[in-house]
Amino acid sequence: MVNQSMAALGNNRSTIRELFEYGNQRAAVVGRENVFDFSIGNPSVPAPDAVRQAILEEAAGDPVVLHGYTSAQGAADVRTALADDLNRRFGTAYTGDSLYLTVGAAAALSCAFKAVACPGDEIAVLAPYFPEYLMFIESGAGAKAVVVPPSVQDFQINFDALEERMNEHTKAVVINSPNNPSGAVYSEQTIRRLSELLQEKEKQYGHPIYLISDEPYRELVYDGVQVPFAPNFYDDTIVCYSYSKSLSLPGERIGYVLVPPQAADSADLYAAVCGAGRALGYVCAPSLFQRVVARCTGLTGDLAVYQTNRDLLYNGLTAMGYRCVKPAGAFYLFPQTLEPDDRAFCERAKKYDLLVVPGADFGAPGHMRISYCVKTETIRRALPLFEKLAEEYR
Template sequence: MLSEKIAKNLGRSSWIRAMFEEGEKLRKIHGADKVYDFSLGNPEVEPPAAVKGKLKDIVLSGEQGIHRYMSNAGYYSVREKVAEYFQKEKGVQMKPENIVMTCGAAGGLNVVFKTIINPGEEVIVFSPYFAEYLFYIDNHGGKPVIVPVDKDTFQPDLELFERHLNPLTKAVLINSPNNPTGVVYNESILARMAEIIGKKEKEYGTQICVVADEPYDKIIYDDVKLPSIPAIFKNSITINSFSKSLALPGERIGYIAVGSDIEDAGLLVDGLVFSNRTLGFVNAPALFQKVVAGSLEEKVDIGYYRKRRDILYNHLVKLGFSCVKPQGAFYLFPKALIDDDVEFARRALKYNLLIVPGSGFGWPGHFRLSYCVSIEMIGNSLPAFEALAKEF
C-alpha cells in the first residue's frame, strides 16, 4: 500500500522527531523531571498576554462569519496590516496584494516551491540546514543542492556558492537566523551573494529566486541587526510564521511576501494562491489571521531566551565544548567530543540527555540543543552534561 518514495523517506526520518520520541520512552521510565529534552524547537514560553487578550476579544465579540471561508490568499484587511508592518520592518515597498497568508512557514515553503519549481530544477540549500527543507523541495519535483557554509563561522562560503550555480538553479534558500546554528548571515556577505546571483542570471538568461525563511526574525540577541533580504536581493520571496515570535507553533499561521521587484509579481501571487488552494491548505486559519493582524508589534520576551542561551553556552564552553555563540533563534550547535555525532547522541542518552546529531542537519560531528525549555530543566541538566563530557 505504501509508496516506494514514502517508504524510502521514512527510512530517512527526522532525527529531531526520533530523539523526541526517545524522550517519551525515557520519561515513562525515569519521570519527566529526570529527562533533559533539548530535541525539539517547541517553545515552552507562553504567548504574550496581549496575544491571548486579542484571541479572547475576537472569540467573545459576537462577530458573525469569523469561521467561514475567505479568499484563498487570506482576509484582505489582514494582508493590509501585514504589508504595512513588513514595509516598515524591511524598508521596502510592499502591497497587500503581494501578501498570501499561509498555514505556517512550512506550508508557505511548500506553496512557494510548488509554484516556482519545474521538475529537475535546483534549489541551493546551505548546510547545516533544517532537515525538512529537502523533503519540501522534493515534494514538488525539485532537486536540493547542498552548499556547506564556512566551518568556523557558519557564514555562507561565497566561492563554493558560486561554483554550485548553473542554468538549472531556480532558487536559493536562506534561513537566517539559522536553525540549527543560531547564526545571523552577515549583510556584506549577502550583498556579495546578490552580485553573484545577478551576474549568473545575465550569463544564463534565467531568473534565480531568493527564498528567505525567517521564522526567527524577532529572536535576535546582543544588538545584532538582521539584514533585509528583500532590500538586498531583487527577486526575493520572504516566508514568515508566528510560531516562534509569538510562541504559536500549534496554530500554523504565517505568510508569504512577494518582492515588488519580481517580474510578473502579480502572476506569481496568482500562482501562490492557486497552490495554496490545490495543495489542500485552502486558506490560513481564519481565527488566527485576525489574532496576528492585531499582534504584529508583539513578540515573546527575548530576555527569556537570552538567559537560557547564556547559561547553557557558558557551561558547555567551560566543559571544553567548541561552539559558535548564537546571535538569534534558540539553538546551540556545539561540536561533539567525538567525530561520530550519532554515537555521541547515544552516549548522551545514558545521562537522560536528548540531543540531536548534526548529521540530521547535514553537518556531521556536531549536535543541536534547543534551549526553548524551562530554566529549571537547563539547571538540572548541567551535571548531566558534565558527566557526559568526562567520558571523553
C-alpha cells in the first residue's frame, strides 16, 4: 500500500499543469501557432546577456568546483554577494548568514512553512493565492491552511476577513506581492496596516506570528510602482525569493530564504529552515547557478515587453466589456469572467483554443488568470477570439 495522499497529488495535477498539457495536445492537432496558451507563468523574455556571459566564464573554471557540492545553505561567497545586494537596495545590514539558498521559490516556501509549523498551527493564506501554497502547508508542513477571501475591488488585503480568521493557533501569514494571479502590488499603507495588525495579535496571543513574504516577482513592476520591502516594516518577516522570473531562469531552480536577524528567535528559525531543507531532501542549491546569480544581482530581463503585453491585453479586454483591476506588477491579468461559474467560462474558452485558468483555483471564483508572458503577436491574434467569446454573453 502506497501513501494515498501522495498518490492523489501525483494523479491530480494542478489545473495550470493540466491546461498546459492540454495545450500541447491541441498544438499537435491544430498547430502551435493556433493554440493561445495563457495558462502558465513561463517567462517569454530571454535572460539578460550577463547570465549567458556568467555561465560561459564560470564554465571555464575548475569543473570539480563548478559541479561539486556547496555548503548545504549555499556557498559563503554567494550568500555574501546576495546579502550585499539586498543591503544596497533596501538599506539593510544583512550578512550571508541570514540567507539559505534553495531549489527555487517552491523549496524556499516549503522550508519556511516546515520551519515555523508546529502541531496544531494554522497559516493564513490571502486570496488570491498561488494554489500550491495549500499543498506546501498541509501536505508538506502538516499545518492547517486558513484561506482569507480577497478584496476584489483592488486586491489589497481584506483586513476584516483576515482578523476574523486569526486566533491563538495562527503561526504565520503568507503574502505575495506583486501578486500571482492578480498582478496587484501591496501598497506601503497596506504593509504598514498589516504590520500593526500582526504586532497587535502577537501581543494578544503571546507568541510570534511570522509574515512569510513570497517575492518571485519583486522586480517585475510597471509605471514607477515601488514594492515595499516587508522586513523593513515588520520584524518577524521571512522572505522567500526566486530568480525564475527576474532573470528568466525558471528551469534552473535557484532561490533563497532570508531570515533577518531581527526576526523572533532568528537563530533557531534559521536552523529550522536548514533542518527543513535537510528533512525535505535538499542537499544544496545548484552549484553553477548559485555562482551565476551572485554575478547578476539586481538585473532583470526586458520588462518593457511585459508592459507592452499588459497594456495591449488590458486595454483590449476592457474595451470589450471585461472588468479587471489593472495589474501593477508580475505578468498576469485577472479579469472577472462573464458568468459566475468561472470553470464553465474557461471551459467555453477552449472552443476558441484560449487557455485561461479559473479563478477558483486561486481562491477567487468568478475570475480567470491570463498569463501574458507570451509573444506580443500571440496577444494580438488572441484578442479577436476573446471578442467572439464575449459576444456569446451579450
